[in-house]
Amino acid sequence: xxxxxxxxxxxxxxxxxxxxxxxxxxxxxxxxxxxxxxxxxxxxxxxxxxxxxxxxxxxxxxxxxxxxxxxxxxxxxxxxxxxxxxxxxxxxxxxxxxxxxxxxxxxxxxxxxxxxxxxxxxxxxxxxxxxxxxxxxxxxxxxxxxxxxxxxxxxxxxxxxxxxxxxxxxxxxxxxxxxxxxxxxxxxxxxxxxxxxxxxxxxxxxxxxxxxxxxxxxxxxxxxxxxxxxxxxxxxxxxxxxxxxxxxxxxxxxxxxxxxxxxxxxxxxxxxxxxxxxxxxxxxxxxxxxxxxxxxxxxxxxxxxxxxxx
Numbered sequence: 001x002x003x004x005x006x007x008x009x010x011x012x013x014x015x016x017x018x019x020x021x022x023x024x025x026x027x028x029x030x031x032x033x034x035x036x037x038x039x040x041x042x043x044x045x046x047x048x049x050x051x052x053x054x055x056x057x058x059x060x061x062x063x064x065x066x067x068x069x070x071x072x073x074x075x076x077x078x079x080x081x082x083x084x085x086x087x088x089x090x091x092x093x094x095x096x097x098x099x100x101x102x103x104x105x106x107x108x109x110x111x112x113x114x115x116x117x118x119x120x121x122x123x124x125x126x127x128x129x130x131x132x133x134x135x136x137x138x139x140x141x142x143x144x145x146x147x148x149x150x151x152x153x154x155x156x157x158x159x160x161x162x163x164x165x166x167x168x169x170x171x172x173x174x175x176x177x178x179x180x181x182x183x184x185x186x187x188x189x190x191x192x193x194x195x196x197x198x199x200x201x202x203x204x205x206x207x208x209x210x211x212x213x214x215x216x217x218x219x220x221x222x223x224x225x226x227x228x229x230x231x232x233x234x235x236x237x238x239x240x241x242x243x244x245x246x247x248x249x250x251x252x253x254x255x256x257x258x259x260x261x262x263x264x265x266x267x268x269x270x271x272x273x274x275x276x277x278x279x280x281x282x283x284x285x286x287x288x289x290x291x292x293x294x295x296x297x298x299x300x301x302x303x304x305x306x307x308x309x310x
Contacts, residue, residue: 029227030079030082030083031079031083033078034048034049034080035048038165038231042084045083046084049076049084052076053076056069056073056076057069057073058070093231093256093257139173139177139181139182139230139257139258140176140181141252141258141259142163142169142176142232142233142258142259143176143261143263144161144163144260144261144262145262146159146161146265147264147266147267148241148245148264148265148266148267149266149269150266150269150272150274150301151301153241153244153245153246153266154301155302156240156241156242156243157241158239158240158241159238159241159262160237160238161237161262162235162236162237163234163237163260164232164234165232165233165234166232167222167226167227168226169232170231170232171183171225171229172232173229173233173258174186174230182228182229182230183229186225186228186229187225190228194217198217205217230257230258231257233253233255233257233258233260235255237253237260237262239262244277245264246264246266247264248263249263250264251264272299279301281299283296285310293309293310294310295307295308295310296310
């Protein structure tokens with residue numbers, strides 16, 4: 001019985017892993033194909049391309065691995081054709097593979113101006129009922145909120161932030177683009193793919209250990225969507241908070257593929273309240289203390305508390 005349980009659990013994990021690989025195969029990344037980072041220059045891309053061509057050329061790989069080598073060689077050629085062209089690489093970094101789909105659609109429209117025969121091919125390839133994909137829209141800036149105390153806003157301060165390009169940051173930035181952004185398009189592309197996988201392999205979610213299968217499949221779906229999203233702005237951002245800045249001040253950096261905006265929020269002071277260029281302090285006194293007189297300590301940002309005799 002223990003042996004059978006281990007076999008069933010192993011098969012379940014293997015099926016989930018196969019589904020994960022199937023989704024990742026549909027979300028191929030040109031940079032991952034060549035094995036270079038997104039910040040690689042043209043020389044690094046050229047060296048990686050030549051090295052992979054020597055390894056995966058169909059004339060050098062024979063036997064049972066010839067078919068897989070030929071498919072990989074085609075992906076390498078496609079990746080290098082995009083990344084070696086500065087304009088196509090910039091479009092790919094910004095919109096992913098959508099710009100290539102639009103070029104193919106425009107070429108079909110030139111041969112078939114009425115869309116009678118081309119629309120069927122378009123539906124078969126993209127599954128969008130014969131309609132063209134939406135044109136790429138301008139990406140919304142990546143917004144980050146930072147807080148400053150009243151003392152920092154009075155004296156000024158230097159701020160430094162380090163941003164990283166990862167799956168969570170891509171998903172966070174893409175959700176700000178709305179229903180017309182790359183996140184919605186990626187969900188629309190991988191939705192039918194996930195349904196197709198579940199239709200042919202319903203055991204991925206149904207059966208024993210469903211509480212483990214559902215999160216694994218959802219994680220694979222989410223990772224595949226994030227890989228199709230434009231890269232998040234990464235790097236170190238430094239700026240100086242000038243004295244007198246108010247809440248809502250925006251600091252903008254020009255980055256590719258989207259801008260980076262830092263929005264100022266005032267950190268609440270325990271006793272002082274800022275009203276335009278003034279600081280307000282309020283305290284409550286009893287009638288007895290008001291008749292007898294009392295000393296009130298008024299806090300200040302830099303200097304010692306101000307003592308008032310009431």
